[in-house]
Amino acid sequence: MGFCIYKSYDIVDRAQNRIHILYNGKVLEAIASDRKSNLPVQLRDHIKTFHQYFFTLSPDDRAIQANISKALYLADESAKKQYDNLRESGYYNNLISANVSQDIEVDSVRLDIDQYPYTFTCYATQKLVRASSTATRKLVTQGQVRDLKAQTDNNPHGFLVQGWEVLSNQDTDPKTLQR
Structure with a gap:
C-alpha cells in the first residue's frame, strides 16, 4: 500500500x-x-541583454534614450551613475554630432553562482563606426546580480545588476582601422 x-x-x-x-x-x-x-543561462542572458542595451547606440538622441531606459530597468543606481557621467562628459552628444554608431558583442560572461549575490565579469568587443573608419575596443565590466523574485515586461528574467563598474575599455589596435 x-x-x-x-x-x-x-x-x-x-x-x-x-x-x-x-x-x-x-x-x-x-x-x-x-x-x-x-x-x-538566465544570468548570462540578463547580463548580455543589459550590456547590449547600454552600449549599442546609434547617433539619434531618441534611440539612445530608448536603449538606456531599457538598460536601467535591468540594473541599479550604479548603471545610472555611469550613464550620468557619460552624459555630463558629452559622450552621447559627441556620438550624435560625429554620426558615430556604437555596437557591442558580448564575448563571454564569467559567473560565480556559488555565492549570492552572483558575481560576474563580462568580456565584450565594442565597435565604433564612423563614416570614414571603424574603431574596435575591448570592454571588461564586473558586478553582481541579485534575484528580484519577480519578473516583469521590462525585466523578464527578474534579476538586477548591481555594483556595476567598467574595469577596462581600451582600443584593441592603437591605430584606427580604415574601411
Missing part, C-alpha cells in the same frame, strides 16, 4: 511537469523545469 501511494505521487508529480501545446494542428510536449536548473 505504501508503495502504491509513493508511486501515485511520483506519477502525479511527473504529469504536473509536462505541458502539451497545440501548434499548427500538432500536439507537442513541453517539459517544465525549475528556475535553478537554468540559472546560469
Whole structure:
C-alpha cells in the first residue's frame, strides 16, 4: 500500500511537469523545469541583454534614450551613475554630432553562482563606426546580480545588476582601422 501511494505521487508529480501545446494542428510536449536548473543561462542572458542595451547606440538622441531606459530597468543606481557621467562628459552628444554608431558583442560572461549575490565579469568587443573608419575596443565590466523574485515586461528574467563598474575599455589596435 505504501508503495502504491509513493508511486501515485511520483506519477502525479511527473504529469504536473509536462505541458502539451497545440501548434499548427500538432500536439507537442513541453517539459517544465525549475528556475535553478537554468540559472546560469538566465544570468548570462540578463547580463548580455543589459550590456547590449547600454552600449549599442546609434547617433539619434531618441534611440539612445530608448536603449538606456531599457538598460536601467535591468540594473541599479550604479548603471545610472555611469550613464550620468557619460552624459555630463558629452559622450552621447559627441556620438550624435560625429554620426558615430556604437555596437557591442558580448564575448563571454564569467559567473560565480556559488555565492549570492552572483558575481560576474563580462568580456565584450565594442565597435565604433564612423563614416570614414571603424574603431574596435575591448570592454571588461564586473558586478553582481541579485534575484528580484519577480519578473516583469521590462525585466523578464527578474534579476538586477548591481555594483556595476567598467574595469577596462581600451582600443584593441592603437591605430584606427580604415574601411
